[in-house]
Amino acid sequence: MLQYDIVVVGAGGAGMSAALAASRDRHLRVAMLSKVYPTRSHTGAAQGGINAAMGFRDPTDSVEKHFRDTVKGSDFLADQDAVEFFTAGMPDIIRELDYYGVPFSRDEHGRVAQRPFGGASSPRTCYSADKTGHVILHTLFEQCLKNGVEFFEDWMLLSVVVSDGKLDGIVALDIRTGEIHPILARAVVIATGGFGRIYWTRTTNAFNMTGDGTAVCFEAGIPLKDPEFVQFHPTGLARTGILVSEACRGEGGYLLNKHGERFMARYAPEKMELGPRDLVSRAIETEIREGRGFGEGLQAHVLLDLRHLGREKILERLPQVRDLALTFEGVDVIEKPVGIRPSAHYTMGGIHVQDYRTCATPVEGVHAAGECSCISVHGANRLGGNSLAEVVFFGKYAGLGAQETARHRDFGNEKRVVAEAQRWARVFETMRKKTTGHNLFQIRDRMAETMWYNVGIFRTEKDMVKALHTLDELWEMYQDAYIGDSSVRYNQAFVHYVEVGNLLKLAKAVTLGAIARKESRGSHAREDYPHRNDGEFLKHTLVYKEGDRYRLDYLPVRITKYPPEERKY
Amino acid sequence: MRTITFRIQRYDGSRSWFQEYVIPYESGRTVLWALIKIREEQDPTLTFTAACRHAICGSCAVRVNGHSVLACKTSLDELLKVFQTDVLEVTPLSNFPVIRDLVVDWRPKTERLKTVKPWLIPTQAGSAATGFAQSPQEYRRIASPTDCIQCGICSSECEQLAENPRFLDPFILNRAYRFAVDSRDAAPEEHIRPALESDLWKCLHCYQCVTHCPKEIRLDQEIAYLRQQTIRMGETDNPGARHALAFHDDVRNTGRLDEVTLPIKTEGLLRTVTRRLPFAMRLIRTGKVNPLQRPRPVRGIEGIRKIYAHVKEKEGKRQ
Numbered sequence: 001m002l003q004y005d006i007v008v009v010g011a012g013g014a015g016m017s018a019a020l021a022a023s024r025d026r027h028l029r030v031a032m033l034s035k036v037y038p039t040r041s042h043t044g045a046a047q048g049g050i051n052a053a054m055g056f057r058d059p060t061d062s063v064e065k066h067f068r069d070t071v072k073g074s075d076f077l078a079d080q081d082a083v084e085f086f087t088a089g090m091p092d093i094i095r096e097l098d099y100y101g102v103p104f105s106r107d108e109h110g111r112v113a114q115r116p117f118g119g120a121s122s123p124r125t126c127y128s129a130d131k132t133g134h135v136i137l138h139t140l141f142e143q144c145l146k147n148g149v150e151f152f153e154d155w156m157l158l159s160v161v162v163s164d165g166k167l168d169g170i171v172a173l174d175i176r177t178g179e180i181h182p183i184l185a186r187a188v189v190i191a192t193g194g195f196g197r198i199y200w201t202r203t204t205n206a207f208n209m210t211g212d213g214t215a216v217c218f219e220a221g222i223p224l225k226d227p228e229f230v231q232f233h234p235t236g237l238a239r240t241g242i243l244v245s246e247a248c249r250g251e252g253g254y255l256l257n258k259h260g261e262r263f264m265a266r267y268a269p270e271k272m273e274l275g276p277r278d279l280v281s282r283a284i285e286t287e288i289r290e291g292r293g294f295g296e297g298l299q300a301h302v303l304l305d306l307r308h309l310g311r312e313k314i315l316e317r318l319p320q321v322r323d324l325a326l327t328f329e330g331v332d333v334i335e336k337p338v339g340i341r342p343s344a345h346y347t348m349g350g351i352h353v354q355d356y357r358t359c360a361t362p363v364e365g366v367h368a369a370g371e372c373s374c375i376s377v378h379g380a381n382r383l384g385g386n387s388l389a390e391v392v393f394f395g396k397y398a399g400l401g402a403q404e405t406a407r408h409r410d411f412g413n414e415k416r417v418v419a420e421a422q423r424w425a426r427v428f429e430t431m432r433k434k435t436t437g438h439n440l441f442q443i444r445d446r447m448a449e450t451m452w453y454n455v456g457i458f459r460t461e462k463d464m465v466k467a468l469h470t471l472d473e474l475w476e477m478y479q480d481a482y483i484g485d486s487s488v489r490y491n492q493a494f495v496h497y498v499e500v501g502n503l504l505k506l507a508k509a510v511t512l513g514a515i516a517r518k519e520s521r522g523s524h525a526r527e528d529y530p531h532r533n534d535g536e537f538l539k540h541t542l543v544y545k546e547g548d549r550y551r552l553d554y555l556p557v558r559i560t561k562y563p564p565e566e567r568k569y
Numbered sequence: 570m571r572t573i574t575f576r577i578q579r580y581d582g583s584r585s586w587f588q589e590y591v592i593p594y595e596s597g598r599t600v601l602w603a604l605i606k607i608r609e610e611q612d613p614t615l616t617f618t619a620a621c622r623h624a625i626c627g628s629c630a631v632r633v634n635g636h637s638v639l640a641c642k643t644s645l646d647e648l649l650k651v652f653q654t655d656v657l658e659v660t661p662l663s664n665f666p667v668i669r670d671l672v673v674d675w676r677p678k679t680e681r682l683k684t685v686k687p688w689l690i691p692t693q694a695g696s697a698a699t700g701f702a703q704s705p706q707e708y709r710r711i712a713s714p715t716d717c718i719q720c721g722i723c724s725s726e727c728e729q730l731a732e733n734p735r736f737l738d739p740f741i742l743n744r745a746y747r748f749a750v751d752s753r754d755a756a757p758e759e760h761i762r763p764a765l766e767s768d769l770w771k772c773l774h775c776y777q778c779v780t781h782c783p784k785e786i787r788l789d790q791e792i793a794y795l796r797q798q799t800i801r802m803g804e805t806d807n808p809g810a811r812h813a814l815a816f817h818d819d820v821r822n823t824g825r826l827d828e829v830t831l832p833i834k835t836e837g838l839l840r841t842v843t844r845r846l847p848f849a850m851r852l853i854r855t856g857k858v859n860p861l862q863r864p865r866p867v868r869g870i871e872g873i874r875k876i877y878a879h880v881k882e883k884e885g886k887r888q
Contacts, residue, residue: 036618036620036626036628037628037675039626039627039718039719040618040620040621040626040627040628041626042620042621042626044621044625044626044718045621045623045625045626092698094700095697095698095699095700096697096700097700098695098700098701098753099689099691099695099696099697099699099700099701100688100689101688101689101691101748101751101753101754103708103711103712103715103751104703104708105705105708106703106704106705106707106708107705108705109702110701110702110703110704110705110707111702112700128715129712131625131715131716134625134718135715138715138717138719139689142687142688142689143688145679145682145683145687145688146686146688151679153675153676176668206620206621206622206626207619207620207622208620240622242622242623243623320625323624324623327623327624327642327644328623328642330597440613441609483613484613484614485613485614487581487614487669489581489582489668489669490616490668490669490670490672492616493613493614
C-alpha cells in the first residue's frame with residue numbers, strides 16, 4: 001500500500017510550492033498527485049502578473065497599501081490578519097522566485113518590472129511579459145525536479161478519508177491503469193484549483209477546473225467557505241469566453257460601447273478601465289442589457305480597443321493578447337478593436353482554511369492552498385495579480401504547515417482507507433458496465449446553463465430558487481448517468497463522470513450560499529438586495545454537507561485595521 | 570451539406586486501428602472543437618487530452634495529416650485549404666509511447682529532461698533573500714526560450730530523434746539553452762555538457778521543429794549556440810566539432826571547402842579510408858572531385874578574411 005509522509009494533490013502553483021517547501025526536509029517522503037502532467041496546470045494560464053509591494057516602479061508603494069487595496073477590493077470580507085501576513089510576505093516571495101530562475105521582465109536598473117493593475121493604488125504587479133503564470137509554473141516544476149519530488153501524473157483524487165475529525169488517508173485513481181489506490185499519509189495538501197467549470201461553456205477556466213479537491217473535502221465534512229463569490233473576468237473573448245489578460249486594461253486599453261463611448265466613465269470615473277473586476281464586469285453587462293452593446297443573446301459583447309497603444313507597445317508588452325485575439329476572433333488588435341464579454345474566472349470561495357499560517361483546515365492532517373481553498377484573503381472579490389501571489393505564498397506555508405503536521409502525526413486508520421478504495425472500485429466497475437442511462441454531457445451542459453442564467457453576474461432570489469430545483473433534478477439524473485466507456489485503461493469518461501458529480505455538489509453550495517446572502521457585496525450582485533448590508537452579512541458563509549443534506553452556518557470576519565467603508569473607485 | 574471526415578488512430582493498449590467519424594462542416598472552428606464534438610456526440614470512448622484552450626498548457630498536441638499541431642489553435646478551415654481535402658487523419662504524436670488513442674506518455678521525457686539539469690544553478694551574485702539584478706537585455710535572451718510550453722511537437726517532428734533515441738528532444742535542448750544563456754546561472758557547462766554527450770552534433774538541420782513550434786522558438790539557432798559553446802569549452806575532439814572547424818578553416822584559408830580533406834578532418838584518416846573510399850573513388854571517377862587539384866584562394870579572399878577578423882573582434886568585445 002502506498003504510504004507517504006506528505007501527499008500534495010494538484011500540481012499547479014500552490015501544489016508545487018507546497019511540495020517544494022515540504023521536500024526541503026529530506027527525512028520526509030513527499031509525493032505529488034496530479035490529474036494532468038504538472039506543467040499543464042491552470043496556473044500557467046495566468047498572464048498579467050503577481051502582486052508584491054517591491055516599490056520599484058513607485059517608491060511610495062508599501063506593504064500597507066497592498067494590504068489596504070486587498071481589503072478594499074475584497075469588499076471588506078477578507079480576514080485582515082491573513083491579508084496582512086500575506087502582503088507583508090510577498091516581496092520575499094518575489095526575491096525567492098527570482099532566485100529560482102523565474103524570467104521576470106526587468107526595469108532599466110535590472111530590478112523586477114512592475115505594472116499597474118485593476119484595484120491597485122500603485123503599480124505593483126510584477127510580470128514576465130504576458131506569460132507570468134506560465135513561467136512561474138515551469139520554474140516551480142524545475143525546482144521540484146531538482147528536489148526529487150515524486151510525481152504521480154494522471155492520478156485523480158477520489159476521496160479524503162476522515163475519522164473523528166482526523167485524516168486517515170486518501171483514495172485516488174491511477175487513470176492510466178484504472179487501478180484505485182488507498183494511500184496513507186500523515187498530512188495532505190489539497191491544491192486542486194477552482195471550480196469555474198460550473199459555468200462550463202462561459203468560463204476562462206481550463207476543462208479540468210472541476211473543483212475535485214474542494215468537492216472531496218466538502219464530502220469529507222470540511223465546510224465550504226463563501227462559495228457564492230464567483231469572479232467574472234470582464235475581458236473574456238466574445239465567442240469562446242477565453243481570457244484576455246487584465247494587462248490589456250493595465251497597459252491602457254479602452255472599453256467602448258456601440259456609441260464609441262468609454263462607458264467606464266459612468267461607473268468608475270476616476271479609475272475608468274482600471275476599476276476592479278467585479279465592477280467592470282457589471283458595467284459591461286449593464287451596457288449590454290441597456291442596449292449599448294453589439295450583438296444579441298450569448299453573442300452580445302462590447303469592444304476592447306488597444307489601437308492607441310501602438311504597434312510597438314502591443315508587440316512588446318501584450319504579444320499573447322494579440323495572438324489570442326488573432327487566433328480565436330480573427331482580429332488583429334493593432335488594427336481593430338476586439339469583442340469581449342465577462343466570463344466566469346475565479347472562485348473566491350473554497351475549502352475552509354482556519355489557520356492562515358499553516359493553511360490547516362478543521363480536519364487534522366488536511367491543509368489546503370490556492371484557488372481550491374478559502375483563507376480568506378480575497379473576500380468577496382479578488383484583485384488581479386493576487387491569485388498568482390496567493391498560490392506561491394500560501395502554497396509555501398501550506399507545505400511548511402504539512403511538514404510540521406507530518407512530523408508529529410502518525411498514520412491513520414488503514415482499514416477505512418482500504419474500504420473506501422474498495423467502494424470506489426465498485427463504482428468504477430458499475431459505471432463501466434452500465435449500458436443505458438442519462439447522457440452525462442447533457443447533465444453537465446444543463447447545469448452550466450442554469451448557473452449562467454440564474455446564478456451569474458446579476459442574481460435574484462426567484463432565479464436562484466429555480467436553479468436550485470434544476471440542480472436537484474440534475475443530481476437525480478446523475479444517479480442514473482451513463483458514461484459509455486467500458487475501458488479500464490485511461491477511462492476519461494469515468495474521470496468526467498466524477499468531475500461532473502463534483503461540479504453538481506459545488507454548484508448547489510454556490511446557489512445556497514448566494515440565496516442566503518441577501519445583500520450585494522463584491523462579486524455577489526443581488527438585484528433584489530442591491531446594497532451591502534454589514535449589519536447582517538459582514539460574515540463568512542460556511543456550507544456543510546452532511547450526507548445528502550446541506551447546512552449553512554456563518555463565521556465572523558476578522559477585522560484588525562480597516563473598518564468597512566463604501567467601496568468607490 | 571458539407572461534411573468533414575476524421576480518420577482517427579485508435580489504440581486500446583493492445584490493438585491499433587483507424588476509425589472514421591463524419592461531422593458537419595462549420596466555418597471558423599478548430600481541430601479541438603471537432604475532437605470534442607466527436608467525443609460528446611458520437612463516441613465517448615475517444616481519448617485525447619486538452620485543458621486551457623489557448624495554447625499555453627501544451628496538452629493537446631496531435632498530428633493531423635502527418636503534421637504535429639496544437640489542436641486548440643489550429644483552424645480547420647486552414648487545414649482543409651492547405652490539404653485540399655475534406656478528410657483529415659489524426660494520429661498521436663510521434664516519438665512518444667502511446668497510452669490510449671491520442672494520449673501519449675510523458676514520463677520518459679521527464680526523465681530525459683532531468684539530464685540537462687533543467688533548473689537554475691544560481692551565481693553568487695544573488696540569494697533567496699535578495700533575488701538578482703538582471704538587465705532588460707539579459708532578460709531578452711531568455712524571453713523566447715521560456716515561451717516553451719512543452720507540448721512535444723518538436724519531439725514529434727524531430728527526424729534525428731526518430732532514428733536515434735540518444736538524441737535529446739529539441740525542447741530539452743531548449744531548456745539547456747535557456748539556462749546556459751541566463752545571466753543568473755553560474756554553470757552553463759553543466760546544462761550544455763549532457764546535451765553534447767547526447768549527440769548534440771547529430772541534429773540534421775531539417776528545421777521541422779522550428780517550423781512546427783507553436784511558440785516560434787528558434788531551436789536551430791539555440792542548437793547552433795550550444796554547439797559553439799561546446800567548442801569554447803574545448804570540446805573539439807569529436808566529429809561534429811572537427812567538421813565545423815574544418816568548414817571554418819577552409820573558408821578562411823581559401824574561401825571554399827576542400828572536399829578532399831573535409832572528411833579526413835572530420836572523421837580521421839583511418840575512418841575515411843575504411844568507410845568513404847568507395848564513395849570517394851566514385852566521385853573522382855565521375856569528375857566531381859579532383860584530389861590532385863588543391864583549392865586556391867578565391868578572388869576577393871581578402872574580403873572574406875576581413876569578415877572573419879570583424880566577427881572575431883566583435884566576439885572579443887562581447888566576452
